[in-house]
Amino acid sequence: MQGKVMNRWLVVVGGILIQLCLGAIYAWSAFTKKLTAEPFNFDSTQTQWVFSVGLASFAVFMALIAGKWQAKAGPRIVAMTGGVVMGLGYVIAYFSGTSFWGILLGIGLVGGAGIGLAYVCPIACLVKWxxxxxxLITGLAVAGFGFGALIWVKLTQGFIFGPVKLSGDWGGLFGMxxxxxxxxxxxxxxxxxLVGLGSLVMINPPEGWQPQGWTPPPASDVSSGASDFTVGEMIVTPQFWGLFLTFVFGAAAGLMVIGVIKLFGMDSLTASGIDEKEAAIATGTAMGLFYALFNGLGRIIWGTxxxxxxxxMAIVLMNVLQGVMMIAFYFIAGHKWGLFLGAALIGFNFGGNFALFPAATADFFGNKKVGTNYPxxxxxxxxxxxxxPLLGGMMRDLGTKSxxxxxxxxxxxxxGLACFVGAVIMIAMRPPKRREITSGRLQPA
Structure with missing residues (x-):
């Protein structure tokens, strides 16, 4: 008989609050245009270096530190530390003035490290609950990350969505x-x-706890998450490398659009005869509303x-649709409807990665090990x-010079073509098989 435990949906609320803050990295496009002007005078590639270093630091700190640390110490302390480190990174950027290297260190390296420490904690905790x-739950756990960009972008510009002005005449922090x-x-x-507040409910369920009325699948079900792989066992499987490469392709596509949508959207719309002020509002809406909103929805819907x-099969479908949209986006972004449609669908598919890949990792390599394997x-x-992002920044600089x-x-x-390759990889993939557990060690089939 199970004792009384906390309501597991409280952990969902805390996880979403944490992710809303961590998703601020996707609001980077709100700053890129200002960083290419006085007093910063960065080139487009420099703006993308800050973004790319932040993303790389995020991934490395999550893989090398957060996964193992939260498995030993629990998700609460690790998530709380991540919030402090992320906040410190932005404070460093404040004191760096116009220094490229200071901003790269603050928002890129330190800020990214904070995100990496906190990000896996809600996922690992909620998969156990x-x-x-x-x-569904991995989608909800990371939905805030996508929705967060909407909040942090619009706080700088005002909550203006085309003719709809939810914030009235308030033009955001920049407008002030x-x-x-x-x-x-x-x-x-x-x-x-805010991350500190969300961390307070990041607590794993008691050992042996399971949802009322739920029966665990048999260990013989190779795609159920019942078979737990260690990190060493996982990384020698072709399934790990198939997931890894497919994720690289999906991440590169979605993150490039996040990094350059302001610059690409402005170039495309002004080339079509739209004045710069109208183009600026449209590109802000494309990222701050359509990409961010559908990014969050994609995490929930693709997960479900x-x-x-x-x-x-969900990853296959997602990659095929993303490949089509990435190629189409180049041709339709000169029209406002095309910019909005492309931002929405690319954001929707990109968001799906963050529900599907942790869930696939749990399915293939074990529910209990997802906290150490998924990083x-x-x-x-x-x-x-x-x-x-660097590919996008370099192509823009090349175009500006030529x-x-x-x-x-x-x-x-x-x-776009890389996303199609990812779909082919997933079509060919099958779950890793295990024959039996002997002497406490999983044996290959």
Whole structure:
């Protein structure tokens, strides 16, 4: 008979609050245009270096430190530490003024490290609380990360969505005359406080606890998460490398769009004859509303879909649709409807990665081990975060120097084709098989 335990949905609420703050990294596009102007005068590639270093630091700290630490110390202390470190990174950027290296250190390296420490904690904790709803719950656990970008972008610009002005005449923090550095200071304080509050309910269920009325699947079910692999056992399987490579392709596509949507959208719309002020509002809406909103929805919807179709087929469908949209986006972004549609669907598919890959890792390599195994899979996100944004930034700089902005094509078409390759990999993938457990060690079939 199970004793009284806390309501598991409280852990969901805490996890979403944490992720809303961590998702601020996806609000980076709110700053890129200002960073390319006075007094910063960064080039486009420099703006993407800060973003890419943040993504890489996020993935590396999650893989090398957070996964093992939370398994030993519990998710609460690790998530709380992540919030403090993330906040510190933004405070460092505030004191760095216009220094590229100071901002790279603060928001890139330190801020990314804080995200990496906190990010896995809600996922690992909630998979243990909800073994009966892995797809849905991993989607909910990370939905805040996608929705967070909407909040942090719109706080800088005002909650203006085309003709709809939810914040009235308030033009956001920038409209009030706040500098980029002042916004970073405010955000740093908020991140440390809010992540700390969400961390208070990051507590694992009691040993042996399971949801009422739920029967664990037999260990012979190779795609149920009943068979637990250690990190060493996992990384020698072709399934690990298949998941890793597919995640690299999906991450590179989505993160490139996040990093350059302001710059690409402005270039595309102004080339179509739309004035710069109108284009600026449209690109802010594309990222701050359509991409961010559908990114969050994609995490929930793709996760739920995968509970019915299976994780493998859901990843295949998601990658095919993403490949089509990445290529199409280059051609339709010169129209506002095309910019909004592309941002929405690319954000929707990109968000799905963060529900499907942790759930697939749990399915293939064990529910109990997801906290230590998924950070290794998530390193793919860091690799994609370097490839995608830097490719976009370099193609933009190349176009600016040559006067031919068609160079954007060579950012979008290759990343779209890579998504198709990821779909093919997943079509060919089958769950790793285990024959039996002898002497406490899982034996290969």
């Amino acid at each position: 909800f073994p009966d709803k892995k797809g 005359g706040w500098s980029v550095n002042q916004v970073w200071l405010l955000y740093g304080i908020l991140f440390a406080v 879909v995968s509970d019915f179709t299976g994780r493998r 290794l899979v998530f390193l793919a996100y860091g690799v994609g975060g370097i490839i995608g 006067g031919d902005m068609s160079t954007w094509m060579w950012a979008f078409i290759p990343t």
